[in-house]
Amino acid sequence: MYVYADNAATTAMSQTAIDAMLPYFKDNFGNPSSLHSVGQAAREALDNARDKVAACLGCEAREIYFTSGGSEADNQAIISAARLGARKGKKHIISTAFEHHAVLHTLAKLEKEGFDVTYLDVRQGHNITAQQVKDAIREDTCLVTVMYANNEIGSILPIPQIGAVCREAGVLFHTDAVQAAGHLHIDVKEQNIDMLSLSGHKFHGPKGVGALYVRRGIALTNLIEGGAQERGKRAGTENIAGICGMAAALEEACAHLDENAAKVTALRDRLIEGLSKIPHCALNGDPVNRLPGNVSFCFEGIEGESLLLLLDMKGIAASSGSACTSGSLDPSHVLLAIGRVHDVAHGSLRLSLCEYNTEEEIDHILAVVPEVVQYLRNMSPVWRDLQTGKRQYIL
């Protein structure tokens, strides 16, 4: 048995998404900007896809801009809001300490340009409150950008409440909804969201395509100059197949959202309950307001990369926030932001589920993970020191 439990990294494409894409590789290969009938067929497909995505978010089709993915959407939303703010002398931005790097690195770039960024503390409950946002808003705040749900630890942020706070204060509100779209109910009008980013491959759509919702009246700054595609705001011939695949996948995910969430939540809760029995571990993320598919733990005395390699050998694809897997010397900034110290952040494991996972797969994970954790602890000098009292348990 091989269990794919890394759906927060990417998902398998659905047959619906594949079927929606195939015609646009060969038979219907036109460029939507062409006037002839081949081009116009592609134009129609593009328009239909935009309608579908808009319907899933509760906005108008003209408020949807297709991008190359979530990162581009995040970059463009934040840069645009910053340029609008700067024109009015407003150069303060509010975000959180556990955003995705697409947001954090864009904010770091703006800080170098003289913007002031407040990163809200996420240690309390591994989440933020709308009150924290309200308290951080200043006269010169031009943007609040907080993620809809965290990719590593699964916390769902109080987006409608934050939206209300921002609307009342007259501050633009962007949310990186890459982990939420297709999994949680989103209604940008009801939730007072001004800008929202999403990515196709997180809900069984294709990679390399995403979307940015921008409320009518907010002027976007172009990141890519060229032709007049996407209302002149994002140049480049449209990725028609990708866009159609993403739209079909999102439509399907939203149509089955409640049933999928119920099924995946039940699998998740079984997994959390079972893994919690491993001694000296801790659940990362908000235990209540949590993505249906997210399971994230820190296990004391072991290191995440060796855990992942062994799990892969034993038929489980998972992820970790250890330094060795992050490609840097530091463990995940998300785990550090919620207050996990380096020693335990190195021993993190994320299992992210989707509706394709089964009860049998959960049984397999529950049988393998405790065994592998114990195996690694048995060869760990840190674990020995903890057991013999030479080192104090943190978890």
Added chain:
Amino acid sequence: MALYSEKVMDHFMHPRNVGVIEDASGVGEVGNAKCGDIMKIYLKITDDIIEDVKFETFGCGSAIASSSMATEMIKGKSVQEAMALTNKAVAEALDGLPAHKMHCSVLAEEAIHNALKDYFDRNGIPYDKSIFPDCEHCAHCD
């Protein structure tokens, strides 16, 4: 996984010499939990020969494989030969390590040298102190 050679995966999946020697002649520990790597080497030395060697490692796949390979390379060898073990030799014996994992082989060399130093100290064996420099400042501790 293509990240590691077959040799690394073999030593990671089936590590040799894992464990503790209760009456060790010398023990060496390097690294720290903050960085995510700790290696501990236990040596049993009789008549200048490394009769037995065990290790415990907290770390990634290449750290475990490096420890395993390094212990295999010094087992049954003389103290002199063990002192001559280099991280490069460990990495080569593993058919190479990814560039960002080379420090794992350095830890293995240092852990063995530390254990030998402990053996020298315990037995009053004189040695050139300059061959055991204090922990060099690497990116880890900066």
